[in-house]
Amino acid sequence: MRLLRWEAFCAIMGFALTQVFILVPGPYPMALFTFIAQPLFALAAVGYLVKVITDLQRHRSL
């Protein structure tokens, strides 16, 4: 594992949209959280896990 740059960027966007929804609840912030922030978090988590698993396989830990 060298970098987690795009994963971190996805998570930052997710946190920002989640923060907007938490502070200003309404249909549009709710939609941003539901349909954009959550998939961004999922994308970040999947990217992270793929890199961790690849890393472990390279080091013969898996």
Next chain:
Amino acid sequence: MNFDFLQIVMVLGTLLCVLGVILCIRTAGTRFDQIEAGDKDVNLGVAHVPALAFAKLMAFASLIVLPAGAVFLANYHTFEGVHEVRGCAGCHVMLPMANDMKDPKSGTLAARHYKNRWIAENQCYHCHSDYGLSGNLEAKMTGFRHLARYTTRTYHEPIHARVRFDNQNCLNCHAGTPRFEAVQSHKTAHEKLVSNLMICLNCHGQAHPTSVQRTPGSDDYARLTEKLK
């Protein structure tokens, strides 16, 4: 000092999101392959952690733990928020129902329940507990569909419910009460009411403003779609 769930969620959610952003920025700037084994350990107060292990822990926290916490809190916020009348009235198309309910001059079933304080709070949710984001999984999916259609403006006014109203929402409170049981027609129609072959509104009138009243351009439309006080 009283804190309601909304304030707690706001504070916790803000803390999580701010911490998450800070850790993500740190993670984004970390080159894991350049952290040397000889780099100085990180002092956590109770233990010294190798720099590489600490960076990996931070990455795990920022990309897995904190997002999971933020998602949990925001979803809790969603599913609790939709119990409140203001949550429903947040969508423009629901304003006629909410405004009519709060109108003391209105004779609709919702308004009668409201002005007589038969339901003290979360009035929408009490009668529609099986609907949308507050209902079961299928109802939640419907709620998400409504959210998507509302925010993409792919709907037409007046809106129409696709689902049939479940009498059980009424019977949850009314069934078994002396006033309900004293009415002979309730006993006669009991099976039909329980199986939704007959709806309560057949005898008890309009629940909300009619679709004609909710149609843009109608005499009542401007009044019914005023911002909720």
